[in-house]
Amino acid sequence: MSRKWTRRHVLKTGAGAAGMGLAMPFVSRAFGQSGKITVGMEAGSPYDTFYRNHAAEFTAESGVSVEFVSIPHDNIRQTFVQDALAGGGGFDVYIADQVWLPEFYENGFISDLSEAVDDLSDFSKTGIETTSYKGALVALPIMVHNCGMYWRKDYLAAAGFDAPPKTWDEYRQIAAACTRDNVWGTMILSKQGIEAATRLNSFYQQAGGEIVDGSGQPTIDTDAGRAALEFMRAMVFDAKGAPEGVLELPDMQGAWLEGRLALAPVWPYLYSLSLDPVGSENFAIGTVPGMNGPQGGTVYSWGFAAASGAPNHDAAVEWVKWATSSQSLYQFGKEWLNPVPRASSIEMVRADPDIADSDKAAIAAMAASASAGVSMPMVPHYSQMLEVLGVMQSGVMSGALSIDEALKQGQAQAEEAASR
Numbered sequence: 001m002s003r004k005w006t007r008r009h010v011l012k013t014g015a016g017a018a019g020m021g022l023a024m025p026f027v028s029r030a031f032g033q034s035g036k037i038t039v040g041m042e043a044g045s046p047y048d049t050f051y052r053n054h055a056a057e058f059t060a061e062s063g064v065s066v067e068f069v070s071i072p073h074d075n076i077r078q079t080f081v082q083d084a085l086a087g088g089g090g091f092d093v094y095i096a097d098q099v100w101l102p103e104f105y106e107n108g109f110i111s112d113l114s115e116a117v118d119d120l121s122d123f124s125k126t127g128i129e130t131t132s133y134k135g136a137l138v139a140l141p142i143m144v145h146n147c148g149m150y151w152r153k154d155y156l157a158a159a160g161f162d163a164p165p166k167t168w169d170e171y172r173q174i175a176a177a178c179t180r181d182n183v184w185g186t187m188i189l190s191k192q193g194i195e196a197a198t199r200l201n202s203f204y205q206q207a208g209g210e211i212v213d214g215s216g217q218p219t220i221d222t223d224a225g226r227a228a229l230e231f232m233r234a235m236v237f238d239a240k241g242a243p244e245g246v247l248e249l250p251d252m253q254g255a256w257l258e259g260r261l262a263l264a265p266v267w268p269y270l271y272s273l274s275l276d277p278v279g280s281e282n283f284a285i286g287t288v289p290g291m292n293g294p295q296g297g298t299v300y301s302w303g304f305a306a307a308s309g310a311p312n313h314d315a316a317v318e319w320v321k322w323a324t325s326s327q328s329l330y331q332f333g334k335e336w337l338n339p340v341p342r343a344s345s346i347e348m349v350r351a352d353p354d355i356a357d358s359d360k361a362a363i364a365a366m367a368a369s370a371s372a373g374v375s376m377p378m379v380p381h382y383s384q385m386l387e388v389l390g391v392m393q394s395g396v397m398s399g400a401l402s403i404d405e406a407l408k409q410g411q412a413q414a415e416e417a418a419s420r
Contacts, residue, residue, distance in 0.1 A: 088309015
C-alpha cells in the first residue's frame with residue numbers, strides 16, 4: 001500500500017529518545033535578555049516535537065521563555081506573511097522552508113544574521129548556501145537534505161553489482177539488470193506536482209545546468225534540460241528499468257517498502273520507515289548519480305529565521321543560534337535519524353555508543369549526500385519554476401509533448417512567471 005509522505009512529512013513515531021531532555025549547553029549568556037519569544041512552527045513536524053521537548057533547556061540558560069504556535073503546513077507561509085505585513089509582533093522566530101527565504105528577505109520580513117554568527121565554518125558549505133541570499137545569512141539550517149539513493153544490497157548483488165550507480169549510464173544499466181520477477185530497477189516520477197518537479201530540477205543540475213542563471217532569469221531550454229528529459233524517457237522506454245506511467249512519490253515509496261524496487265531516490269524520512277519491512281541488513285543509502293554535473297541533486301533545507309518585526313529580536317537571534325548549535329543538532333539527528341548540517345554534530349553521532357552502527361551509517365550517508373548536492377536556486381520565483389517543470393515532465397512522460405515542445409513551452413512559461 002502506498003503511504004502519502006513527502007519531504008515535508010516525516011516519521012511521527014519511533015522517536016523514543018525525544019523525551020530524554022539531555023542538556024544542551026547554551027551558546028552564549030551574553031545577550032542578557034529576559035521575557036518571552038514566540039516561535040512559529042509547522043504543526044506535526046519533527047521540528048515542532050523536538051524543540052518543544054527541549055525548549056526548557058534554552059529557558060534555563062537564557063532566562064527567556066518560549067511559546068510555540070503550531071500552524072498546519074498549508075497555512076504556515078501565509079500566516080507568516082500576514083504577520084510581517086501587519087508590522088510583526090506575532091512571532092519572534094519563523095520556522096523557515098528554504099523556498100520562502102528569498103521572498104521573505106526581499107520583502108524585509110526576516111533579518112540578516114551575518115554579524116551574529118561566528119561559527120559558520122562548522123556548517124556544511126551546502127547548508128549555508130541554502131540559507132544565504134544576496135550575500136546575507138537569512139536563516140540557519142536545522143536539516144539540509146536531498147534525495148539519497150536507497151538501494152537493495154541483496155537485489156543488486158543478485159544482478160552482479162556491489163555498489164549503487166555513480167553515473168547515469170550505470171544507473172540505467174543497474175536498473176535494467178535488477179528488473180525481474182515483479183521487481184523494478186527504479187521508478188521515474190513525473191506526475192505534475194512539486195515532488196516530481198524537484199526531481200527534474202535535480203536532473204538539470206546533475207547534467208551540469210541550472211533552471212535559472214546568475215541573475216535569476218530562466219534557463220529551461222538548454223542542453224542540460226534536453227539531457228534531463230532524455231534521461232527520464234530512456235530509463236523507462238529504452239533501458240526498461242522503470243515502469244511506464246505518470247507516477248508520483250507514494251508509488252515509489254510503496255513499491256520500495258513492499259520489496260518491489262531495487263533503487264529508490266527518496267528523502268531521508270524513508271530510512272526509518274524501511275527498517276521493519278525491508279530490514280537494515282538488506283538496504284543502504286548512497287548518493288544519487290550525475291552526468292556532467294554534481295552528484296546529489298537538488299538540496300533543500302529547513303531552518304530558523306529571526307523575524308524583522310520580532311518584539312524580542314535579540315532573544316530571537318539567540319534562539320536561532322542555540323537551536324542550530326552543535327549539541328542541538330546532534331540530539332536532533334539522534335532522535336529523528338535525520339541528516340544534520342554541522343561537522344561537529346556528525347562527530348558526536350559517530351561517537352555516541354547508544355546509536356546503532358546502521359543508524360550512524362545512515363545519518364552519515366544522508367549528510368554526505370546533501371554535501372554532494374547543490375542548493376535549489378535562491379530566487380523568489382522558485383515555486384513558479386517548479387510549476388513549469390511539472391507541466392514539462394508530465395507532458396513528456398505521458399507522450400502529450402515532445403522534448404522539443406516541452407523545452408520551448410517551458411522556457412516561455414518560465415520567462416512569463418519570472419517577469420511578474
